[in-house]
Structure formats: C-alpha cells, structure tokens
Amino acid sequence: MCRWLAYSGNAVPLETVLFRARHSLIDQSLHSTLGVTTTNGDGFGLGWYQHPHDIPYRYRSVHPAWNDRNLRELARAVSAPMVVAHVRAATHTPVQETNCHPFRHRRWLFAHNGLIRDFPLMRRDLVVAIDPGRFNTIEGSTDSEVMFCLAMTFGLEHAPVPALERMAGFVEATGRAHGVREPLNMTVCASDGEQLIAVRYSSERQSRSLFHSTSFRHLHELYPDDPRIAAVGDDAYLIVSEPLVSLPDAWAEVPEATAIVVRGARIDYLPFTPRVD
Template identity: 40%
Template sequence: MCRWIAYTGKPIYLDTLVTKPDHSLVVQSRHSQMNYTNSGQRLSTNGDGFGIGWYDKRASPGLFKDDLPAWHNTNLNNLCHQVKSHTFMAHIRATTTGDIQRSNCHPFSYKNWLFQHNGHVSHFPKLRRQLQLKIAPKLYPHLQGTTDSETFFLLALTYGLVENPKAAMQKMVAEVLQTLNQIDKKGVLNLSCAISDGHKLYTLRYSHNEAPMTQFVSTDASCLAEFDDSKPRIPSGSTIVVSEPLDNVSDKWTKIDSNTFTTIYRNNVTTERFMDD
C-alpha cells in the first residue's frame, strides 16, 4: 500500500513536509511504520515511484512524478527546497495494481484538480473494462495508466466531482461496489484519498470488507517541532493530512474516522459521514 501527505494553508516550501521532518514522506518511502498488507504483514518500503502536485498563482497545478524510488531521486530534494505552495500533495507508491511506470504514479490531474489514493479494490483486472466503460467519452482520452486509482478519479469526474465532490465520490463508490459484487460479494474496496481544486482540500477514508487505511490530521503548528526547535514549523492556520504522522508526537495528530468525507477550507475542518450502511 502507499503513503501520502496533503497540505493546505499559508505557503510553505515543499521540503517542510516532504524531506525535513524526522518521519518525512521520503523517510517513509524506506521506513514506513504503519503500512500493512492485507495479511497483516508490515510493508516498510514504498519504492514504486512518487509524485508531487502543487498550486501556486496559476489555476492548474504543477506536477512532478517519476517511477524511481523517492529516496533515489536528487531532483526531488532540489525541487522541494525551492518550490513554495499554499496547497500541495505528495505520494509514494507501493503497487498492488498497475506496472511500475510514471503514468501510474500519483497524484493524477485534470485541469485544476488533483487526486491521490492509498488502497485497492479486489479483482481489478476483471472489473477494469466494465468500470472504464462508465467514464465519460470526453474524459476517457485522459486515461494514461493502468491503476484502479486513476479509474476511480475519472469516474468521480464523470459523476460530477467538479460540482459536488462528496456526491461524486459516493456515486463512484456505489458503482465500484455494484460491479464488484457481481464478481465477489466478499470483495474488498479500500479508499484513503486526497482531492483538491487548489482552493479546498478534500479527503476520504472508507473501506468495504477490510480494515480502513490509516489517515491523520493536524492543525497544530508545533506538530513537527514540539521537542526540537531546529525542526520545521508549519504556519498557524494550516492543516496537514497524512497516512501516518511525520514524527513521533502522536497527540498532535488526530485519527480521521472511517467512513468519513472531510472538507478543509481556510483551516476549517469539516468531517461528514460518507456512506450509509
């Protein structure tokens, strides 16, 4: 499974979260602490590619992705040291579906939207054709890779992500579950997603027939530096969402409940129930 971070608030350099913390995303790419396979085995490395998407003054986001491990790419360190952003997300990949190739690395983008995902769906090779036939014809040419994640994103766009992100994700999940149940009623769908249009940040934590992927949020400016002033601080009025905390100060991070959809805007964090039983 994958690891990711998402940030929104006052502009900061990307390295504040991606490379500098004790348990930064790059560190997690080699030494993840909370990443487990379906069988319960800890997966410590996420070396199947990485990506960063960020917003600055233009509507469309910047995007940098590679199929190399995050710890192996010196360009990543240089970029993160120079680029500043008010809203960004970053992802390190441990593949369960799709080859190790750049087009399969997250985040995925469409116009001003970014999407990244940790999780999976059972039997995706059997589901792929039926699900992708549901993608709107105008969006289908944007399908470049072979992952379930990119298919989920394009389905959500088809179902109105731009107008109503929560409703679109609900429709997407319902479509995937309906298709999955035709093959295997005990099949698994697991979604820990971050989505942004450059103004708001949305996250989803949802699972079906499996324990959910981990997801945490912090609005505490000292969440990275409580015991060490040399560590970076995030500006007050900012929010970070992560797959696992970026240091060991656990009381600064709040676990996001399962089956919830979270909207973050100007440091207002609103969490709603996602799907009815």
C-alpha cells in the same frame, strides 16, 4: 500499498513538508510503519498549486523517492500553499510514470492508497461507465486513475464528497455483481487548489491508516522556537497516511467512513456513505 500526504497553509518550501520531519513521507518510502508494505519504492509524485485558480504543477518519477536528486532540488527551490504528494507500492500494474500519483485533470489532483479487489475482473465495466469526454484522458493502467475518472464523471468538480460517494457506491455494486464481496479499500485525496477533500473508507471497514494534524496553534505553544512550525501558520493542516513526528496530541486518526473537507481555516468532517443512484 502506498503512502501520501496533503498540506494546506502558508506557502512553505516543499522540503519542509516532504523531507524535514523525522518520519517524513520520504522516510516512509523506505520505512513505513503502518502500511501493508514497509517499502514504497515504485515511483512517486507530487502536485502543488502556486495560486488557487491555476492548473497545478506536477512532478512524477519511477525512481524511488529517497533516491531522486531532482526531487531534492525541486523541493528546496519551490514553495507552495497546497501540496499533494504520494509514494507508490505497485499492486499488479507496471512501474511507469503514467501510473504514478497524483493524477491530474484541469485544476484537480487525485491520490489514492488502497485497491479495488479483483480489478482486472471489473475493469471493463468500470471503464465503460466513465464519461466519453474523459475517457481519452486515461494514460495509465491503475485502478486509482479509473476511480479518479469515475469521480469526475459523477461530478467531482461540482460536489466533491457526493461524487466520491457515487464513485465508491458504483465500484462496490460492480464488484458485488462479479462476486467480489469486499471490492473497495481506499484512503483518497482530491484537491482543486482551494480545498482538500480526503476520505477514509473500505468495504470491510478496515481501511488503510489516515491521520490529520490537530492544531498548529498548539504546536506553536509547545515549540515556539521551531522555525518549521512557525512558517506554516496557525491555520495550516496536514492529512497523512502516517504521523510525521511523534509529538503529544499532534495527530488524530481519521475515523472509518469519514470525509474531511479543508478550506483555509475551515474544516468540516462528514460521514461518508457510498451510494448508487
């Protein structure tokens, strides 16, 4: 499938988040250990915020992440306090820039790992439910972008977790109406520059892997001379498809059917229950 990460903390060079860890996201694009596929080379993308209220910047490419010189230059030059990055393994849709995550609408970014099963069978019913005012913003052909547009339709900008629950409930109800028993598998991330919202959920309760960092204060104590850890600050937070480094107690697995909301130093863990209004 895919691998992604989201970072919130002090502004740091993007290369700190993307390249420098032993099992960085760029390494995962070639050597994923927990994903369905080992290689995630069907394009990549990253979005970042310089200031919370700004429209996020974005860079996407169909090149493999490990082989894109421009990405290395950009990651060395740009610093940001919030980043969403994604490496893609395509499932049944073309390798093209408009299919690369993260997707963007105004201040919002969205990235997804997983799938809507039998998406071509359900696609028309899902797309018809998208708010007409958002329909023309669809650029690609992925199930992920449709999920994002549905979440926006259901109120992502105003109540993110309930909107994602309504999106998931609608996908499941639509799938089951078409005879698809387990329609949805997802780890998703959404951000508006002020918060990160991440969800791990699947219809079969066997979701793709997802982890979060535990405490950078703890890491500062363990590795006081590591400038990479010092730079991110005590309240930094990472949500990742796979742990970036093998350090004791540095990572915790996100439980099934759980949403995480990160706003600065505040972190809330919420049960995630799809619903149909």
